[in-house]
Amino acid sequence: MIDPTALRDKPTLSGDRVRLVPLAEEHADALLASTRDDEIRRLTGTHRRWSREEVRRWCRERAEQPDRLDLAITSRPDGRFVGDLSLMEVDTANESAAYRIALSAIEFTGQGLGKEATRLVLQYAFERVRLHRVWLEVYAFNMRAIATYRACGFSVEGRLRDALLWEGRRHDALLMAALEHDFRKAVG
Template identity: 75%
Template sequence: MIDLSALREKPTLAGERVNLVPLSAEHADDFFESTRDEEIRRLTGSHRRPDHDEVREWCATRSDQLDRLDLAIIEEPGGRFVGALALEDLDADNESAGYRIALSAIEFTGQGLGKEATRLVLDYAFDRVRLHRVWLHVYAFNMRAIAVYRSCGFTVEGRLRDALLWDGRRHDALIMAMLESDFRRAAD
């Protein structure tokens, strides 16, 4: 049985190169800037561009969400905001949740920051929340993200054909997931 209090706690998770902290109003300006980066928008399939007030309100209300966990990714040392992640779409009956991560700028890719952040939140998801399954979707053209997810223990479970229309072209999305047992094997 999952522990819903673990989603309500909004923990800080410390790693070697990143800390995951509760996403809040203090991250709104940096988060807003990330919604303006064209390549990040393409990689996440984000067509809509929220205005600054929407982003500020969204960030400010994350701690009120008791059935999901939104965390800011903070680079250490230095304390720079490098992105955000979430455990969302909780299905308590099936001990499952979705995972989403977005780095805030292309300059942060390829450095292992997203991989470390993913491993930190997966450890929390399986050990503290006690989930059985964590799933995500990633666009098939995002080969770097797919490689990172595979290295963390995710496997491809399926394909959503033509799930994204971007600049007149259609792209598939891959459904990837990890079971608790996959995570334990990858950690050994």
């Protein structure tokens, strides 16, 4: 059975290279900058342009959401904002939730920061929230993210054909999921 306090009480999770902290208004400017990075927008399929006030409000309201978990990814030891992630669309009856992660700039990719953040949040999801399944969608062209998800125990479950129209081209999205035992096996 899912522990609802694990979503309501926003944790701080620490790894060797990243620290996950509750997303708050102090992260708004860095998050806004990431929404304006063309490559990050492509990788996440984000067409919408957010205003400064919308991002500030979004960050400010995250702590009040009892049914989801939104965390900022910061680097250790300097505390620099490197992205954000969410556990959302929690299905308590089926012990399942959706996962989303976005690094804030291309300079942070390929360093293992997203992998460490994903492992930290999955450990929390399976041990503390008591989920059985965590799923996500990733665009099929994002091979680096797919490799990271596989290393964390995710497997491809399906394909959403032509899910993204970006600059006149259509792209598939992959549906991936990790079950608790998949995650345990992947991280040893």
